[in-house]
Amino acid sequence: MRFSSALQAAALLGLTSGRSVPGNHVVHEKRAVPRSSLHKRVSPDVVLPVRVGLKQNARALEQAEDWLMEVSHPGSSMYGKHWSPDEIVEAFKPTDEAIETVAAWLEKSGISKERITHSDNKVWLAFDATTEEVESLLHTEYFHDDQDRALVAAHEYHLPSHVSEHVDYITPGVKGTLMELRRRDKRALNAESTRKSRRRQQHMKPLPELPKSWSSSDLSTCDQVITPQCLQALYGFKAPSPNAKVSKNNSLGIFEEGDYYAQQDFDKFFAQYFPSVPKGTHPILDSIDGGKAPVPVADAGGESNLDFELAYPIIYPQTTTLYQTDDTFYATSNSSTTGGIFNTFFDAIDGSYCTYSAFGETGNDPKLDPKYPDPNAGGYKGKLMCGVYKPTNVITISYGVQESDLPAYYQQRQCNEFLKLGLQGVSIFVASGDTGVGGYPGETQSDFYGCLRDDDVFSPTQPNSCPWLTNVGATKVYPGKTVHDPESAVFDPSPSFNFSSGGGFSNIFPVPKYQQGAVSSYFKNYNPPYPYYTDGKYENSTGIYNRNGRGIPDVAANGDNIAVWVGGEQGTSGGTSASSPIFASLVNRIVEERIKVGKGPLGFINPTLYTNPGVLNDITNGTNPGCGTLGFNATKGWDPVTGLGTPNYPKMLDLFLSLP
Template sequence: MLGLNFVTLVLLLKAGLALAVPSNHAVHEKRATIHPRWTKAQRVHSRSILPMRIGLAQSNLEYAHLHLLDVSDPDSKNYGKHWTSEEIIQFFHPSNETIETVRNWLVDSGITIDRIVHTDNKAWFAFDATADEAERILHTEYYEYEDSVTGGILPACEEYYVPIHVQKHIDYVTPGIKLLAPPNAPNSKHDLMRRTERKITPHKFYRPKGPIQFPSSSDLSKCDSTITPACVAALYSIPPAASSRKPNPSNVLGIYESEAQYYYQPDLDLFFSNFTPYIKNGTHPTVISIDGGPGPTNNTSEAGGEVELDLQLAYPIVYPQGISIYQEDDAIYELDPNQTYTYGFNHLLDAIDGSYCTKSSYGETGDDPNLDPIYPDPAPGGYKGKTQCGVYKSTNVISFSYGGQEAHVPWAYQKRQCDEYLKLGLRGVSFIFASGDAGVGNYPEPYSFDGPTGCLGPQGTIFNPTWPNNCPWVTNVGATKVYPGKTVFEPESAVFDPAGHPYHVNFSSGGGFSNVYTVPDYQKSAVDTFFAKHNPPYKSYSAIVNNTDLVGTLGSYGGIYNRIGRGIPDVAAVGDNIATYVGGEFGLSGGTSASCPIFASVVNRINEERLAIGKTPVGFLNAVLYKNPWVLNDITNGTNPGCGTDGFSAVQGWDPVTGLGTPNYPKMLALFLSLP
């Protein structure tokens, strides 16, 4: 009998901790699959200190989209009546019940109340715990996971449990199940990609073969091979900005930059001299340094192709309005290939909205220590201050040419961040994101870690949507092209450059349907019309995946794209053969990272005109645009290949290639000026 009990005990121990989980607990997050780049190594030492963070469920989020649409829908009597920061904090902060329930759970689990740091907006709990304590509280085991590509090591578990009565009060716990890291990618200044996964629109810069013919600043005859500011202005009927009126100092265009992208003033001056003589040499952006983000460079070799592209497209449209660059993270984090985090925009959100982070000694809350850099940076030369929280006022428009794939980002992490875009939209901020450059998928290896096809599922055939483009509360910009033999007075087509012509891999406009978010109300009619009139020739599935095991789940549904997901993109603009100076060299650039600042600049120009007559910035754009697609140039030609398919087709009306179309500035301006 004793022997039988001993054998039974051994078997129970081998079965793992799950059998010891109390009956009043439930699994909160679980990872069923792991990417082969990660190797599960030794158990985290029981006395190792883990920086624990618990995201408290915020109040009233189920009503948040209704309030955003109330101030964004052109038919609403409250259009343009944006909320103040104080009103947003008051409306969304966690309930007293949530705060007390989670605090009592922690205290009952042995975490004394003096160890728990509560954030200023009451939205996060932060405390340090030994691995032994964390495992006991969450009924799990922490292991070290090593990334074979970067060498980085992260503590993580495969699943964790919380009391059933606590579940509804928390978003997620970290360190938890997350295993995210940037891929190993080329690092040459003119390579297709930089080294991190977060850039879905990698800088593409090349020198055309043969002698370079410089078009004049007003020449429109070569726009099929070289897109200059004059070509952009002609495509979208953008007149010169009013020079007789002083620009509104509150309406500078915001451009997000990271990944060690530093502008080089001589490049800007070369561009101004050759293409925009009305812009004075020496004109430059204001650098908003976030957590040690560096300013411009004096070194030709450090000139950043992405930031140069953004500025050289935006200035001709917004000048004499100003531009501010949000330069995120110090150079130590930016340049260290062994950092295993995904640059998820959290530090920008911290800096412009103190309610997203904490001013506690930990220096973060919305931030995830597994996903975001930690400050003070202990490395030599690193930024020694705390994470900056609420120190900058947001610009009215922010352009982003960075991102990743939604399958790589834990659901809870991206959901909480999407909610923040919504809340900032309530304050009147327009978030404009590039939709990606790999069509309906991602880049293949070695440019991403999504395998030889860059797509999802066991066969690598399922479409791979981009993030944070899947968030319904941002505006996504796809890419078009003026093809050889065409003029700026003819309709554009969706961009498609086959591999080797001229880039390393295919370049096509990112688009498709989210697996995480359903079609938002403002987009439903457009998406329904697309399926009714232009049904794609592929097997689909209908599912929304609200957990972190997105990759493992999709393979069981059948089909290769989600028929009920949020559609990407919303709009488009030209994104290929862009005249650019980088490091003193003239060449051509491309990507939806070109399309994005063009569209964002048009929106900023419209804000300038609204402010001039006493109205508010436009804020969240989509509700107006989907009700008034006539203010955009519909694109009806081209596809966005990926995943071994031709992708989707650009058709009449909205499509998951070029959205509603490209800007028509006079029509957009007239519409937005007519609104309250």
């Protein structure tokens, strides 16, 4: 017999509501529209892996920004007094009342104390229980979609009112869990998920024709090829002595996924452009969940090679650390058009993140993130790596997606992690994106510009909209200009793709306090000629950007015509993928100088830069086109194209050395 979807939904609601619910219980979560695919009852003896996510300390969530500003703002007496991981856990853990109340309810309901695990980060309680037990506990009924690896969920569930106020959410609950429907004493396993992370765009081009007498130290051709010597001239620094003594605890961290470096390319690049870096120099590999590197030269990746070939000439003999994330199946899978990113990386550098509950999610997302051990052919068969690596003082990331690609809760949970890393003294730099105010164009005329709504609303990038990291936009030396002239915002048009510096305003996160003055001045002095909205909700608006969103980027650096070796060939590349490692490398050098005089890492640097914008070279020329517009203008002061500007290394060094 076939049911219409409406009748089936009604039937499902009837099944759920048929269970008697005590009067002192409330609906904790309820699906607005029952999922018709969840049509088969879960057998009573199937074992469910239950997690009760406890609400974090409300005071901590309210004060988190203030705590970060205390250790990050140059005017604070607490500047540089970063927190330890244990202090982070202690500050953000749920209240004792929450823990005791929920645990007492579980024990009273028949889940013995011996069965309950309390996570190290204190934010969740976990136990295994049969479906029959959990249905009785939550006064609900569980359904699945009858697949080999089934999605198990309830349409609603209930908690005692005095317990509900302390619980974020429970899984499996309204949010389904992918699992094998094993019974009795066998533990259920989350199913695999696939994702597609995206590197910021690289633009590999042949090396231009140059005079036979040309060398990498020739500054007259920096408008055609950006060499390490061009960067030194642009930003006022010299290469460190290759024999300098450096700290063993100040390696530059570089995130990579699905893209791999080739040692042969490194050796050719060093020999041609920076011989003081010895042949065979390579990063320290922190392999995460099966990530492997290097690869044969034929498989070399443009992103990885670009990042390291930029970093080494700036920081050597300081080392680099490669966070190569995820096994080949997950890192390179194209089986879905969108997916998660960064969660397994956070897991590896912060063990508490593996089980951290926030914004309705505990641990990794069962649909968006990889599942380890990976059951796929050639997959990583070890357990998910949690807290196995210490984060470096500075980390650069040249990967991301659009803000609209991921659920808000997913991004908010990650943003809290960026904040916690900043509290611990970690400086994180992220490429702002390469599509100006838009996204990557789609395959149909309806999304020609890669923008939102009717292809006309500006599309912010992710994780860039999080306020607790430093976004890096791109500049270039325009044709006919020299390294002694001011740079301009990058714009590199082509028939298939227009590369311009990613920038704009978040639809999820508001303007942070440290940025409010700069954003307000921008609107006052250079009001963009576009209609806007003010609440992040563009669907029913005529506006095309969020006037009250976090501004992107914060700073900028050169991102076009960068000299590289990739796949055994020399050429030029670009993207904000180049800009982020440049800026991060210079900050890593500053941290090294602070260590030499007995000071510590910098952590979150935005408050210092926004308070002291004079340590940057203000960029006042160029735009970042997208969505059928010219985008925003680079202007005097902060702007959503190049931020506060490019690094002036001597001024930045003096400023940060003067701080505690």
